[in-house]
Amino acid sequence: MTRDDRAGKRSRGPLAAFVAAFTIVFVAATSSAGAAAYWTATAQPLTATVTSATTSITASQTGLATTYRFAGAATSTQNIARGSMIFANTGTTPLTLTASLTANTAPVAANISIVLWDGAGQGCAQTPSAGVTAPVKLSASALPLPPTLTSVAPQSSVTVCAATTLDTTVAAQQGLSVSPVIRITGRVGTAWVTSGDSAPFVQKVYQVPNVGTITCTENPGTLTIAGTVTLSWAPVADANSYTLHLGSKATAKFRTVNQATPTVSTTIGAGDLGLTGVLSSVPVVVASEETFSGTSSPGVTVNLRTALLPLLSVRCPA
């Protein structure tokens, strides 16, 4: 190594140190990976409790239990029952409502129509001329609600007026009945569903009742006079007359007895029964009749007996 070489190394040493120091510090100072500290405040909690709503609904009705008993077919004034249904949202969420009918498979339900309307401002006493839903039969499953009453706020209720009408004559459906239940269903969202049922309300079609206890009294005959019996019973309210049938009510009546007080009675002989021979028992059916609604009771059977002597006589049941 020459003197010049040593001098050159000495002269390059400080330069290398300078360059190295500059580079390291400059890169560190300008690099994105350098110090970029943030001060962060200690996190603070926000606490709360959220609750979800409950769903519950009840249904009730008044005024729809009825007995149809007028004479003609349904008109604007006959065979109509009016009442109201109250659907109460007892939960904490608003609900959209749909209604349906259940327990309505009795045959007469197919002959009774129901319409609904919003009673706000007009009440339920009369069926309004407008704003009434299309009639559906009580035998239907869906009961369309008035458009204004298809939702209910929580802790509120809606009142729906209803009118039911017998679509046939009373005579045609006499004695039949149905006890439908109104089911109200409330929904919110796609999965929250609740429902409530009203108590059953009985709708029946009038039929005059049967006579009560029939008293049979024998009228003994003689050698020349045949014995007879007298049937008597208490008068039936609403009945105008009574018919007597041989065998069953389906056969033609052989006698009509008018209403009388305090006792209705009629005497029956063998000739009345069309007897020409000896029979051990002859059933006689006594049915009540009324003309207001044109109904007839199912009838009560009395099993009379016959005797050969004296002559061909009729006797009371054993």
Add this chain to the structure above:
Amino acid sequence: MAAAAAGAGIVLAVAAAGGTYASLNSQATARGAAVLRAGSASIAVTSGLVLASSPLYPGSTTRGSAVITNTGSIPLRLRVTGLALTGTADALSNVITVGVTSGPAVTAATCAAPFTPSWSGTFVSAAAAGELPVTVAAGSTAVVCVSLTIPTTAPDPAKGRSAAFTLTIDGRQL
């Protein structure tokens, strides 16, 4: 000689780099004997989260607000850093979506009306921390809006339940 050169290199490098890049700043006027004080970053909940009392049902949202105060000495950007149930997960908590927002003009009243969350999360999957669009000056407050929503498809078992939760907020220096 080499040491002197290295020192000169450091000095020059610092000068060339334009100074430090630290984000932390505090100011002090030096008169005579200089006193340097560091800034501080802290927040406090000065009004806890209050939600509307109306219960949740499918498709509904309940809203509320809280007030955060910057109790430090530097401006802070609020940030949601956590959301957790206090109790056990159930059919209700599984369908809740929590939304949070804030802003300079946000008030408790505006929180009560529908708002677009700046941060959303659920109790089912942890969401990443997210900044809220508000910077709170030292000594100032910000109202934080919180919403909880359940979808129209919420299942029936979600009825009649409650969910307690904790939403964590911090403040980060800008």
